[in-house]
Structures are given as structure tokens and as C-alpha cells.
Amino acid sequence: MKQVTFLALTTCLMAFAVSDLRAAEANPARDAIMAGLGAEAKASDPAFAGFSPQRGQALYGAKSTVGKPDTPSCTTCHTADPTQMGQTRAGKEIDAMAVSKTPNRFTDPEKVAKWFGRNCNSVLGRPCTAAEKGDFLTYLIGR
Template sequence: MKRLALLALIAASPTFAQDTSPAKLIAGYEAQSGKAADPAAGRAFYLAAHGTGKPETPSCTTCHTKSPKASGQTRVGKVIDPLAPSANRARFTDSAKVEKWFGRNCDSVLGRACTAAEKANLIAWLASL
């Protein structure tokens, strides 16, 4: 009985909340954009120096490193967990967090919101690693 109560508590914990998956996100962004996700375009997007956002964050790799399987670091030194779902099971499982961080990071790197196609491409590439 105690074990069942503990499992119920863990499942209800916000830390373990999983309302989506990389596959569901990709499908949703594909539907919004009307285009199939292109992992190669996602890789190119991630590695590119865009130069249209904030000068201190010209690319995704500024904070996330060139390897999405590795931990990154914010400009103030805070550790960022790996982006690749294969290295971080919790990545792309909370739709609110996904949208929050796309909003912040796209604005910082691009100076604008990411398109649905860019999001689909990026997640498709990260999920393929």
C-alpha cells in the first residue's frame, strides 16, 4: 500500500509531468507549418551563426555547445542540461517549457520568434541523435 501511494505521489509531481513527446511536438509543428520536418535543416539551423539577435548570442551553440548531447552553460555560468533527448530523457516532454524556451532563445539568437518549421526541424534533428 505504501509503495502504491509513493508511486502516485511521484506520478503527480510536476518534476515528472510529461504532457508531450518530441514526436508529438514535431507532428504539431509540421501541421502548423504545412511542411515535413527536415532534420538536416535543423542541424544547419542549430550550428549557424545567425547574427540577427543579440550580439552576445549569435547561435544556439553559444550556450548549448556544438554537441547537443553535452551540457551547456548560460552566459552567467548556470549549467544547461543536454538538448538531445537521448542524453536528457526529460527534454521536449513539457509543452509549456518547450514554448517558453523557444520564445526566449529564438528571440535572443534570431531577434524574432522561431517559425513552426524551424521548431520541427530542430526537434527532429535533436531527436535523431
């Protein structure tokens, strides 16, 4: 009985170790999201030549006067430094946006779609383009 428990524990630990290693490296779910955005960007603009972390960083820090007045920028809630924890206007903590700090960021397509849908409207007053989303994620994956 003891041996079985030991084996089960070891297997669990090994599984965790492996999943942890994977998280630190490229994540297939995240890669799929990026690939989808890439294809979408290419479809809307044949001249599209890949995502840019610089454009993503600019978008992250930009101040908008068009969206809702309480949320002029991504930094309103996520702070200017994406490796820091953010905070919602109602006081709840938000995990750091940088993938280096929050390894499971941008791995759930539904979640990614939900928050781009909400926050592009809140901050920019319009939906984001696939190119903008891809730039944004590229910047944060690199942080």
C-alpha cells in the same frame, strides 16, 4: 506491515521501470508537440513535406548576426555538441539538448514555447517558424 512496505516499494520500482522504458521510446507528450508543429507548418505552407534533421542541425549550428550580439548561435550556450551539457552566460549548467542524454526534453509544451520564444529572439532576432522549430526538435530527438 513489512509486507505492505515491500509491496509498495516493488510497485514503485515497477512504475519507475515502466516510465523509464517509455522515456527511452517515443513520448506521447513530445509526439503531441511534434504533431502540433507539423500541423502548423502545413497550415502556413501547403508544400510542407515533413521535418528534416539536416535542416535542424544547420539551424542549431548557424551563426546569426541579426540577433543579440552576446548570443550569436544556439551553440553559444548549448555547445556545438548537443549531447554535452551546456552553460548559460551566467554560469548555470544546462542539461544536454539531445533527447538520448536528457530523456524528458521537449515534453512540456509550455517550456518548449517559452524557450523557443526567448531564444529565437535572442539568437535570430525574430520568432522561429513552425518548420524551423520542428526541424530543430527532429534533429535533437534523433541525437
